[in-house]
Amino acid sequence: MAEALIGGLLRVGHPATHVTVSEPQAARRQLLAERYAVRLSEDNVAAVQDADLVLLAVKPQQLRGVLQEIAAALPAACTVISIAAGVASASLQAWSAGHPHIVRVMPNTAALVGAGMSVLYSEADELHQQRAEYLLNACGQSTRVTDESLMHVVTALSGSGPAYFFLLAELMQAAGVKLGLDASLASTLVGQTALGAGKMLVESGRDAESLRHQVTSPGGTTQAALDMMYEMGFPAAVREGVVAAKKRSEEMS
Numbered sequence: 394m395a396e397a398l399i400g401g402l403l404r405v406g407h408p409a410t411h412v413t414v415s416e417p418q419a420a421r422r423q424l425l426a427e428r429y430a431v432r433l434s435e436d437n438v439a440a441v442q443d444a445d446l447v448l449l450a451v452k453p454q455q456l457r458g459v460l461q462e463i464a465a466a467l468p469a470a471c472t473v474i475s476i477a478a479g480v481a482s483a484s485l486q487a488w489s490a491g492h493p494h495i496v497r498v499m500p501n502t503a504a505l506v507g508a509g510m511s512v513l514y515s516e517a518d519e520l521h522q523q524r525a526e527y528l529l530n531a532c533g534q535s536t537r538v539t540d541e542s543l544m545h546v547v548t549a550l551s552g553s554g555p556a557y558f559f560l561l562a563e564l565m566q567a568a569g570v571k572l573g574l575d576a577s578l579a580s581t582l583v584g585q586t587a588l589g590a591g592k593m594l595v596e597s598g599r600d601a602e603s604l605r606h607q608v609t610s611p612g613g614t615t616q617a618a619l620d621m622m623y624e625m626g627f628p629a630a631v632r633e634g635v636v637a638a639k640k641r642s643e644e645m646s
């Protein structure tokens with residue numbers, strides 16, 4: 394995720410020399426230096442000392458240790474962004490010894506290709522939320538929620554959501570192959586279909602249901618597929634999958 398966000402920042406023209414990455418492994422530091430020409434550090438405390446914005450992109454279980462390590466070194470005016478799944482802003486505040494400018498974010502993996510969806514929750518001043526948006530919008534779109542408990546639903550929808558679409562693509566490809574297409578052609582057909590459907594959802598100004606009706610002629614092929622999918626329990630599987638993800642997010646936090 395950190396790489397996705399670094400890539401986005403550089404794509405929108407942010408100078409690489411203004412980005413410092415703190416990374417424990419020498420081999421990874423070397424790779425990041427070659428790939429992005431950013432400044433590298435092996436010392437988290439040194440890396441944050443002059444920062445305007447600190448992005449925490451470690452695994453949720455590593456976050457407490459990292460925040461406690463850098464807490465005393467955080468500049469008073471810097472914005473601290475956490476993208477860790479399931480870590481509440483109250484925990485972030487406690488571990489950072491009460492740092493006031495904290496923004497909790499749920500991004501998704503599509504940030505890697507500049508099409509991410511990030512959702513922010515923060516009680517910090519507008520300036521700090523805008524700084525976070527500057528970073529996140531470099532890799533796609535962002536929006537805010539004002540009720541932190543909604544972050545569980547957000548995680549279940551846009552955070553984990555790319556995997557649901559990947560599963561659908563995987564299953565469609567496998568069905569195509571079983572019915573006689575070669576794997577590469579099936580993959581191209583499904584990938585471009587997913588891209589087209591996604592663009593229509595985002596750009597047409599129409600909702601998913603009306604787009605579905607538009608391509609479903611009564612008695613036609615699409616209707617036959619959808620009838621079978623309903624009969625096999627597809628809607629319930631999706632609905633319950635999202636509920637399970639939300640529940641897991643609640644448990645993790």
Ligand SMILES: NC(=O)c1ccc[n+]([C@@H]2O[C@H](COP(=O)([O-])OP(=O)(O)OC[C@H]3O[C@@H](n4cnc5c(N)ncnc54)[C@H](OP(=O)(O)O)[C@@H]3O)[C@@H](O)[C@H]2O)c1
Pocket residue numbers: 394395415416417418421437450451452453455459476477478499500501502552
């Ligand atoms: N992946 C997603 O789709 C996604 C979506 C939404 C949110 N998130 C959140 O994004 C965060 C990062 O996820 P990820 O998938 O990008 O994980 P990741 O690939 O494991 O990246 C974590 C990075 O943190 C580094 N690190 C570990 N310990 C550190 C320390 N003490 N100080 C400084 N750096 C340290 C790791 O370095 P080494 O590898 O060298 O140990 C690694 O480069 C997680 O909190 C996750 O919940 C991820």
